[in-house]
Amino acid sequence: MTVEQQARGAAGTGRRRSRKDEILEIAVGLFAARGYHGVSMDDIGAAAGVTGPALYHHFAGKEAMLAAALIPVSDGLLAGGRERAAGRPDDPRGVLESLIDFHVEFALANPAVIALHLHELDRLPEEPRRRIRRLQRLYVEEWVTVLTALHPGMPDGEARVLAHAAFGLMNSTPFLGGEVDRRRRAELLRGATLAALLA
Secondary structure (H helix, E strand, O other): OOHHHHHOOOOOOOOOOOHHHHHHHHHHHHHHHHOHHHOOHHHHHHHHOOOHHHHOOOOOOHHHHHHHHHHHHHHHHHHHHHHHHHHOOOOHHHHHHHHHHHHHHHHHHOHHHHHHHHHHHHHOOHHHHHHHHHHHHHHHHHHHHHHHHHOOOOOHHHHHHHHHHHHHHHOOHHHOOOOOOHHHHHHHHHHHHHHHHHO
């Protein structure tokens, strides 16, 4: 499953992953483990079983790989957030629970991508970085809308603080150990986030 499919919460399209998808997944893992500057095109090629120059058939360079990993994720989060917000327009509690379920599943499925967002976004050139920031802001606003509906009188600014705090909680997954199984981690993250946002 590609990073974009995971972000959209897709169960999979049934189509076979392309070689480009496979290379991108390898690059994301290396960037997350070693840092963007700690990985060369040759490193990615070696891990993918191709020569460094062959990678340029798929990507113009490391920046292009990073953008290809992060932009679809931000697109997918926004699309998924909007879909869930539209599903229950008169039930803000239900929308919030759906948003939390969606984001927790994304976070647990994509720890390497979360690490890239946290540590490597500034490596991108201005245009893709601005695009990602804009998509992120729009995603936050989906949460702000439901939080202000749940808490009448809450200023938008305070709702944004709560939304970002919730993301920090849910996105802690790259730093969690494996001593708790995935299902239980999902339950704990959902419960803690819901309790924090309803308080």
